[in-house]
Amino acid sequence: MNRLDFESDVLVIGGGFGGAVAALRAVELGQTVTLVEKAVVSRAGPSTYVHSQYAPNKKVEGEELDAWMDEFVVGANYMADQDWVEQYILEAYDRTQEMIKLGVPYAKDAEGNLRYVKVRGHKLGTTLGVDGRACMEVLRRRMKAKRVKLVEKVAVIELLTSDNKYPTNGSIVGAVGVHVRTGQTHVFKAKSVILNGGPFYPKIHYAFGDHCTGEIHAAAWRAGVEFAGMEFATFAAWSNFNNKFFTPGQAKIQGVGAHFKNANHERFMDKYDPIWGELSGLFQIARAIITENIEGRGPCYLDLRHVSEEDMKVLYEVSPSVERAFKEFNIDPSKDTLELGPFVVIGTLSSSGPNIDLNAETSIPGLYATGYGTSCPHLMSGISGSGISTFSMVGGHRAAEHAKKRSDELEMPSVNEERIDEILTAYFKPMKKLRQVRPSDIWMEIGEITSTAEFALFKTEKRIKHVINQLKTVRDERIPKIYAPDMHELEKAHEVKNYLDMAILACYAMLERTESRGELFRVDYPYQDNDNWLKWLLVKKVEGKEDPVFTHHDLAYDKWRIKPPTGKLPSPYPVPERFAEEK
Amino acid sequence: MIENIDLDLCDGCNVCIDSCPTDVIRLVEDGNPWEVKGWKVIVAYPNECHSCRLCAIDCHVDAITVTHELHIPAPFLNYQRA
Numbered sequence: 175m176n177r178l179d180f181e182s183d184v185l186v187i188g189g190g191f192g193g194a195v196a197a198l199r200a201v202e203l204g205q206t207v208t209l210v211e212k213a214v215v216s217r218a219g220p221s222t223y224v225h226s227q228y229a230p231n232k233k234v235e236g237e238e239l240d241a242w243m244d245e246f247v248v249g250a251n252y253m254a255d256q257d258w259v260e261q262y263i264l265e266a267y268d269r270t271q272e273m274i275k276l277g278v279p280y281a282k283d284a285e286g287n288l289r290y291v292k293v294r295g296h297k298l299g300t301t302l303g304v305d306g307r308a309c310m311e312v313l314r315r316r317m318k319a320k321r322v323k324l325v326e327k328v329a330v331i332e333l334l335t336s337d338n339k340y341p342t343n344g345s346i347v348g349a350v351g352v353h354v355r356t357g358q359t360h361v362f363k364a365k366s367v368i369l370n371g372g373p374f375y376p377k378i379h380y381a382f383g384d385h386c387t388g389e390i391h392a393a394a395w396r397a398g399v400e401f402a403g404m405e406f407a408t409f410a411a412w413s414n415f416n417n418k419f420f421t422p423g424q425a426k427i428q429g430v431g432a433h434f435k436n437a438n439h440e441r442f443m444d445k446y447d448p449i450w451g452e453l454s455g456l457f458q459i460a461r462a463i464i465t466e467n468i469e470g471r472g473p474c475y476l477d478l479r480h481v482s483e484e485d486m487k488v489l490y491e492v493s494p495s496v497e498r499a500f501k502e503f504n505i506d507p508s509k510d511t512l513e514l515g516p517f518v519v520i521g522t523l524s525s526s527g528p529n530i531d532l533n534a535e536t537s538i539p540g541l542y543a544t545g546y547g548t549s550c551p552h553l554m555s556g557i558s559g560s561g562i563s564t565f566s567m568v569g570g571h572r573a574a575e576h577a578k579k580r581s582d583e584l585e586m587p588s589v590n591e592e593r594i595d596e597i598l599t600a601y602f603k604p605m606k607k608l609r610q611v612r613p614s615d616i617w618m619e620i621g622e623i624t625s626t627a628e629f630a631l632f633k634t635e636k637r638i639k640h641v642i643n644q645l646k647t648v649r650d651e652r653i654p655k656i657y658a659p660d661m662h663e664l665e666k667a668h669e670v671k672n673y674l675d676m677a678i679l680a681c682y683a684m685l686e687r688t689e690s691r692g693e694l695f696r697v698d699y700p701y702q703d704n705d706n707w708l709k710w711l712l713v714k715k716v717e718g719k720e721d722p723v724f725t726h727h728d729l730a731y732d733k734w735r736i737k738p739p740t741g742k743l744p745s746p747y748p749v750p751e752r753f754a755e756e757k
Numbered sequence: 758m759i760e761n762i763d764l765d766l767c768d769g770c771n772v773c774i775d776s777c778p779t780d781v782i783r784l785v786e787d788g789n790p791w792e793v794k795g796w797k798v799i800v801a802y803p804n805e806c807h808s809c810r811l812c813a814i815d816c817h818v819d820a821i822t823v824t825h826e827l828h829i830p831a832p833f834l835n836y837q838r839a
Binding site: 213214218223307354355378379382383385414418419421464467468499502503517519614617619620621622625626627630631662665 | 777802807
């Protein structure tokens with residue numbers, strides 16, 4: 175089959191909000207742009223799952239800006255890059271105003287005015303309700319009209335480096351992709367590359383993220399990009415009901431006053447989180463439910479019977495899929511309770527991935543990243559999901575502007591043909607020889623290893639090391655035995671391999687941070703250590719070293735306006751005796 | 758899960774095949790190609806559907822029924838293991 179070659183000033187990998195905004199801005203600045211997406215733009219990844227977007231209702235200034243920033247900084251346990259937060263709040267307004275002009279169908283009230291609302295975690299910050307899919311459809315049409323070259327159903331399998339080294343000391347000159355059905359090779363050449371690869375989740379059919387398994391994270395890692403916040407790569411949820419179905423809109427269900435009860439009809443959340451109780455974060459709630467189950471007080475239930483009809487109406491209005499799911503399974507929330515099946519997995523929430531500066535540039539010059547597939551300068555941790563799509567747009571816009579300045583000074587680079595052949599040979603290897611292991615078998619093995627209470631909830635140095643060793647065994651002994659009979663299975667084989675690499679990296683980072691903060695809870699360090707750990711963990715692949723290399727990055731609190739707390743803050747979380755630290 | 762694709766309604770337009778993010782739907786030959794319908798649309802990888810409903814939303818003859826029914830793989834839910 176003939177190979178397809180593409181050449182453009184800017185290559186955008188991934189077609190979510192950030193990728194689309196970056197492509198449109200780059201075209202506006204006179205660049206030629208190619209956008210490659212593994213699915214189809216507007217039918218891809220978490221962008222289709224979005225219900226609302228962070229959208230300041232005015233240009234925030236002066237003292238008020240400090241108060242708006244405070245919400246993010248406190249929510250992120252003071253780990254946010256305050257320069258980024260400031261830029262984010264200011265430019266979030268600009269980006270959403272542009273979206274409104276483009277005709278994105280945001281929610282309006284009866285008089286036809288935009289309906290700004292506040293969601294969990296915000297007292298000042300506002301969001302606009304929108305169907306993410308509809309927003310992406312507007313952006314897709316716009317890209318088509320502006321002559322962005324859209325290449326869809328093509329998965330990028332590797333970035334190309336200027337020195338052909340992995341990790342590189344040079345820059346990124348393009349990428350290699352394959353069509354997910356035909357296997358046709360696509361080679362992309364570009365002066366600048368913008369990554370918008372989405373989160374990395376295990377393939378467990380939750381939250382429409384099944385095809386975001388960390389392909390782009392892993393490719394960036396192999397190329398030598400510096401990552402941040404990998405120790406917080408924990409994704410948790412509780413809205414898996416009656417072991418049958420799930421709904422999005424967890425924060426909104428909590429918002430109408432849901433009760434979480436155990437088998438003895440006790441409301442237990444106050445015991446686990448005395449401050450937030452039943453309004454606590456997803457990880458805190460999932461962890462509490464699992465602990466109740468383990469201690470023999472399960473199963474646990476979601477109880478909405480006391481919620482007024484009016485409040486339920488509001489819930490259904492903002493989260494129509496909740497109503498649809500309840501109807502489909504004949505659940506009357508005024509009479510029935512729902513059994514909860516929570517889970518805690520290794521995956522990005524919103525603070526783990528390539529580290530980016532204020533221009534969304536990674537540690538490799540000319541390689542940019544935005545959206546879920548970055549460390550989001552740690553600014554979203556603890557804040558509800560609506561923030562991430564707008565962050566992605568702000569980053570994409572900045573990346574495009576910076577890429578333009580850069581590409582004016584550059585010639586179109588060349589790519590190394592031998593290297594491309596090597597990449598393709600390695601990629602197609604699982605198809606070559608009949609073997610016994612299927613990609614789905616590896617997913618189950620990863621689940622067996624990581625979804626134990628002692629690792630997922632009650633980490634200690636010994637338990638993390640044990641999981642690293644088990645995951646490495648899967649990587650070294652099972653991955654080379656994967657067999658893929660067709661292109662679909664081949665893509666799955668690489669998805670699971672890439673996820674596994676990122677999961678191992680996350681475990682190393684969890685080992686490195688010796689405190690408990692946010693989604694990282696360690697039984698051997700059960701306190702938030704503000705004296706020693708108010709800093710980021712950066713990590714990189716270094717040539718000749720098997721293990722990742724960490725550095726500690728101090729934050730610029732002396733020049734920032736919001737000052738962090740000091741001292742050690744013990745975790746209120748009770749650890750069952752059988753999960754106490756081993757002597 | 759995709760519960761049903763109504764093949765009497767389906768006109769083989771292919772839209773659902775492209776709208777599926779996980780790429781699980783296929784159009785395959787069925788019976789004699791010279792008959793009125795020599796093909797059918799199938800869910801080729803049923804275990805991988807993650808109930809996003811994009812196919813059902815995009816189907817212009819409403820031939821696809823998607824339920825919320827969904828099973829998270831057992832190993833990812835088993836926290837009772839010591």
